[in-house]
Amino acid sequence: xxxxxxxxxxxxxxxxxxxxxxxxxxxxxxxxxxxVINSLFLPGFRGAPTEFVGLENYQVLFDDxxxxxxxxxxxxxxxxxxPTSIALALGMALFVNGKLRGRGFVRMAYxxxxxxxxxAAANIWMFFYAPQIGLFNKLLGMLGFSxxxxxxxxxxxxxxxxxxSVWKEAGxxxxxxxxxxxxxxxxxxxxADLEGTSRWSFFWRVTFPLLMPTTLFVLINALINSxxxxxxxxxxxxxxxxxxxxxxxxxxxENAFSFFDRTTAATITVVILLVLAVVATLKFTILDRRTxxx
Amino acid sequence: xxxTTSYAPRSRFFSIxxxxxxxxxxxxxxxxxxxxxxxxxxxxxxxxMVNFALFAPLTLENFTNAWSQAPFTRYYLNTFALxxxxxxxxxxxxxxxxFAFARFPIPGKNVLFMLVLIQLFVFPxxxxxxxxxxxxxxxxxxxxxxxxxxxVASALGIFLLRQTFKTIPRELEDAARIEGCNWLEILWKxxxxxxxxxxxxxxxxxxxxxxxxxxxxxxxxxxVESRPLTVGLGVFSAPETGVNWATVSAAxxxxxxxxxxxxxLFQRQFVQSFLRAGIR
Numbered sequence: 001x002x003x004x005x006x007x008x009x010x011x012x013x014x015x016x017x018x019x020x021x022x023x024x025x026x027x028x029x030x031x032x033x034x035x036v037i038n039s040l041f042l043p044g045f046r047g048a049p050t051e052f053v054g055l056e057n058y059q060v061l062f063d064d065x066x067x068x069x070x071x072x073x074x075x076x077x078x079x080x081x082x083p084t085s086i087a088l089a090l091g092m093a094l095f096v097n098g099k100l101r102g103r104g105f106v107r108m109a110y111x112x113x114x115x116x117x118x119x120a121a122a123n124i125w126m127f128f129y130a131p132q133i134g135l136f137n138k139l140l141g142m143l144g145f146s147x148x149x150x151x152x153x154x155x156x157x158x159x160x161x162x163x164x165s166v167w168k169e170a171g172x173x174x175x176x177x178x179x180x181x182x183x184x185x186x187x188x189x190x191x192a193d194l195e196g197t198s199r200w201s202f203f204w205r206v207t208f209p210l211l212m213p214t215t216l217f218v219l220i221n222a223l224i225n226s227x228x229x230x231x232x233x234x235x236x237x238x239x240x241x242x243x244x245x246x247x248x249x250x251x252x253x254e255n256a257f258s259f260f261d262r263t264t265a266a267t268i269t270v271v272i273l274l275v276l277a278v279v280a281t282l283k284f285t286i287l288d289r290r291t292x293x294x
Numbered sequence: 295x296x297x298t299t300s301y302a303p304r305s306r307f308f309s310i311x312x313x314x315x316x317x318x319x320x321x322x323x324x325x326x327x328x329x330x331x332x333x334x335x336x337x338x339x340x341x342x343m344v345n346f347a348l349f350a351p352l353t354l355e356n357f358t359n360a361w362s363q364a365p366f367t368r369y370y371l372n373t374f375a376l377x378x379x380x381x382x383x384x385x386x387x388x389x390x391x392x393f394a395f396a397r398f399p400i401p402g403k404n405v406l407f408m409l410v411l412i413q414l415f416v417f418p419x420x421x422x423x424x425x426x427x428x429x430x431x432x433x434x435x436x437x438x439x440x441x442x443x444x445x446v447a448s449a450l451g452i453f454l455l456r457q458t459f460k461t462i463p464r465e466l467e468d469a470a471r472i473e474g475c476n477w478l479e480i481l482w483k484x485x486x487x488x489x490x491x492x493x494x495x496x497x498x499x500x501x502x503x504x505x506x507x508x509x510x511x512x513x514x515x516x517x518v519e520s521r522p523l524t525v526g527l528g529v530f531s532a533p534e535t536g537v538n539w540a541t542v543s544a545a546x547x548x549x550x551x552x553x554x555x556x557x558x559l560f561q562r563q564f565v566q567s568f569l570r571a572g573i574r
Contacts, residue, residue, distance in 0.1 A: 024449075280415045
C-alpha cells in the first residue's frame with residue numbers, strides 16, 4: 001500500500017519536473033555537450049562537424065595571437081572593473097547606511113544605472129566619449145587640454161569601456177552591502193562607541209571583516225558578469241580598434257555570426273565554460289561553507 | 295558646520311560626517327549625471343548638444359523624430375509580449391519543478407538539483423551559437439517565443455521557489471488534503487499564495503532582466519516583427535546609421551521610460567527584488 005503510494009509520489013514528482021527538465025536539456029545541457037563536441041571536430045558543410053581532430057582546434061586557438069589578446073583584454077576588464085566597483089559599492093553602502101541629508105535621493109542615484117539596459121547606458125556614454133563633440137573632450141578643452149579619442153585610441157578604449165561598466169555595476173553591488181550593513185547588530189557600534197573606538201578602526205576591525213561573506217558573494221557575481229556582459233561593446237566599440245576592446249563572449253559572437261567559424265566559436269565557448277566552472281566550484285565549495293546569509 | 299577653532303575636538307567630530315555628506319552627494323550627482331544629461335539632450339534641439347546651454351529652448355521634436363524613424367510601437371508591443379510571456383512561463387515551469395524538489399521523493403533528487411543549479415552559471419547567452427542552432431531547428435528564429443523560451447526553465451526561479459516552499463509547514467498541506475484537495479490543488483491553494491513575496495521579488499528581477507536583455511534577442515531576431523526595444527535601439531543608434539545625438543537620446547529615453555517610471559514608483563520593491571533574487 002505505502003510502497004505503491006511511494007511509487008506514485010515518485011512518478012508525480014517526475015512529471016512535475018518534466019517541463020523544466022525538457023527545457024533545461026534543450027537550452028542548457030544539450031548545447032553544452034554539442035559545443036564541446038564541435039570543439040573537437042573539424043567543420044564541414046554548414047558547420048556540421050566532420051572529422052575528429054581531438055584537441056587540435058585548441059592548439060590552433062592557443063597559437064592565435066588574437067585569442068590571447070582577447071583573453072588578456074578580458075582579464076584586464078575583470079581586474080579593472082571588479083575591485084573598483086566593489087570598493088565603490090561598499091563606499092556607497094556606508095554613505096547611505098548612515099544618517100544623511102537626502103538619503104533617499106542619493107540611494108536612488110547610485111542604484112538607477114542598474115535598472116538601465118546596458119545598451120541604453122552605452123548610448124548615453126557614447127556621447128560623452130565622442131571625439132569632437134563629446135562631453136569629456138569639451139571638459140578637457142575647457143581646462144586647456146587637447147581632446148583624446150576615448151574609444152578610438154587602442155591604449156584608451158578598454159579603460160573607457162571599463163569606466164562605463166563600473167558606473168553600471170557599482171550601484172547593484174551596493175544593494176548587497178547595504179543589506180548586510182543593515183543586518184549588523186547595532187550593539188557592536190554602541191560597544192565600540194563606549195570604548196571610544198574611532199570610526200576608522202571600527203570599520204577595519206569590525207565592519208569590514210563582518211562584510212567578508214558579502215564581498216565574496218559580490219565577487220562571484222562580478223566574475224560571472226565580466227565574462228558574460230558584452231552588450232556595451234555593440235554600441236561603444238564593436239570590439240575595436242584592432243581588437244583592443246574585444247572580450248571573450250564578443251569574440252565568440254564575432255566568430256560565429258560574422259566570420260561563420262562555428263568551430264572556433266565552440267572552442268572559445270568551452271574556454272569560457274571552464275572559467276565559469278572554476279567560478280562555480282569556488283562558489284559551491286569555499287563560499288557556501290564559509291558564509292551564512294540571513 | 296564648524297566656524298571656530300576653540301571647539302577643536304567637537305568640530306572634528308562634526309566635520310567628518312559633513313565631509314562624508316559632501317562626498318556622498320558628489321558621488322550621487324556623478325552617478326545620476328549621465329541620465330540627467332540624456333534627459334536634457336532629449337528635450338533640446340540637437341545643436342545644443344554640442345554647444346551646451348542649460349536654458350536652451352525646449353522641444354519635443356527629438357521624440358517625434360525618433361518615433362518616426364523607427365517602429366517604436368512595434369518594439370514596445372514586442373517587449374511587453376516578451377516580458378509577460380517569459381514571466382508567466384517562468385512562474386508555471388519553475389513552480390512545478392520547485393514543488394517537485396521541495397516535496398516529492400524523486401530518485402537522485404540532489405544530483406538533479408545540482409544539475410539545475412548549473413544553469414546559474416551557464417546562461418543561454420554563453421551558449422549562444424548552439425542555442426541559435428537549436429532555435430532555428432525548432433523554427434523559433436525571428437519569433438518572440440525564440441527570445442524567451444531558453445530562459446523559461448530558470449534555475450534561479452526553481453531555487454528561490456524551492457527554498458520558499460520548504461519553509462511552508464506540512465500541517466497546512468495535511469489540512470488541505472483532509473479537505474479533499476489533490477496535489478495540484480494543494481500547490482495552488484496552499485503553496486502558491488504563501489510564496490507571493492517570492493513571486494513578486496523574482497518577477498520584478500526577471501522583468502527588468504528581460505526588458506534589458508540584448509545579445510540573445512539580437513542574434514535570434516532579424517526583423518522589426520520580433521525585435522524588442524533593446525535590439526531596436528541598438529540597431530537605431532549604431533554609429534553608421536547617422537542618426538543625430540539628440541534623436542538617439544530621445545530614443546534611449548523612450549526605450550527605458552516604462553521600466554524607469556516603474557522603478558521610481560516601486561523603488562523599494564525593485565531594490566528588494568534584486569536583493570532577494572541576488573542572494574542565492
